[in-house]
Amino acid sequence: MKARLAALSAEALARIAAVEDAAALEQVEQTLLGRKGELSTLMRGIGDLPPEERGPFGQAVNAAKQALAEALEERRGEFAEVALRAELGDVRFDPSEPAPPSVRGHLHPITLVRREVERIFTGLGFDIEDGPEVESEAYNFDMLNIPAHHPARDMQDTFWLESGQVLRTHTSCVQLRAMQEREGRLPIRVIAPGRVFRNEQQDATHEHTFHQVEGLMIDRGVSVADMKGVLAMFLSRLFGAAVEIRLRPSYFPFVEPGFELDMRRADDPGGEWIELMGCGLVHPHVLRAGGVDPEEASGFAFGIGLDRVVMMRYGIDDIRWMMSGDPRFLRQF
Ligand code: DAH
DSSP, X not given: OHHHXXXXXXXXXXXXXXXXXXXXXXXXXXXXXXXXSHHHHHHHGGGGSOHHHHHHHHHHHHXXXXXXXXXXXXXXXXXXXXXXXXXXXXXXXXXXXXXXXXXXOOOOHXXXXXXXHHHHHHHXXXXXXXXXXXXXXXXXXXXXXXXXXXXXXXXXXXXXXXXXXXXXXXXXXXXXXXXXXXXXXXXXXXXXXXXXXXXXXXXXXXXXXXXXXXXXXEETTOOHHHHHHXXXXXXXXXXXXXXXXXXXXXXXXXXXXXXXXXXEETTOTTSOOEEEEEEEEEOHHHHHXXXXXTTTOEEEEEEEEHXXXXXXXXXXXXXXGTTTOOHHHHTTO
């Protein structure tokens, strides 16, 4: 039986060496090492041996199995490599080649300025509020005292969704959400930065997607004087220099009285006024819609275009750069 084992091993190794592909290799493995394979059959004859020879013979069979398994494994490795080369084609891959340097990202200028605005207002005791970009008609218009068919709706070109909702045309809707959330508890001091959308012709100063920061402060006895004080302080901090502000009467349905606010640097009295934001005292209809009793409390609101501020800050001449995603623009901040 020993001679038979030796002959079998030698023949098996020759077969393994002669195999030409992975499938054939598997076949050979089955006939050699499988449960009904030749070695197993030989092993079953162990009972016919004299007892003292059984141990050594068993060990010899196992050693032969081990040797065959190694030979099979080696061939399997060769076939796998051939397959991989075929898959990669002619590509030369050098795993020792250094990786290209990773590009370090950074914050968008809108984010930088928004965070600055948030820092200033949280320092003044304001909360930061968020609201949905897909908004209901009620929050975007009706509750802000802009009824259907009122010409004021045409002031803002709106993206309407098939659901009847809108892409919010301003952040003013968040005023109502903030009031409702607080269920009349005073004071209310919030800012709401966010994206807004208008369906209008694009040019250097108009973009379908842009950014605003809404502000709202409500308490007993809040007046235009409070509004001027807070906004002058905000703008001075934002622009890093004392500023003068001026209010011009204007119309926004959700405030009464309503104003346009202009500013100029205090150290440049001859300088030109820059139109910066809309603001005013919150209209009683809006207070009521938000659950605030206009007999008890009053407040001011404002809305400032963040893109404008970023453009002024960095001397950017076209708003369309903001959402362009152009790395040549973005890399500069
Ligand atoms: N929502 C206005 C707009 O998008 C901006 C605005 C004006 C907001 C006056 C206000 C405000 O809160 O009081 O044009």
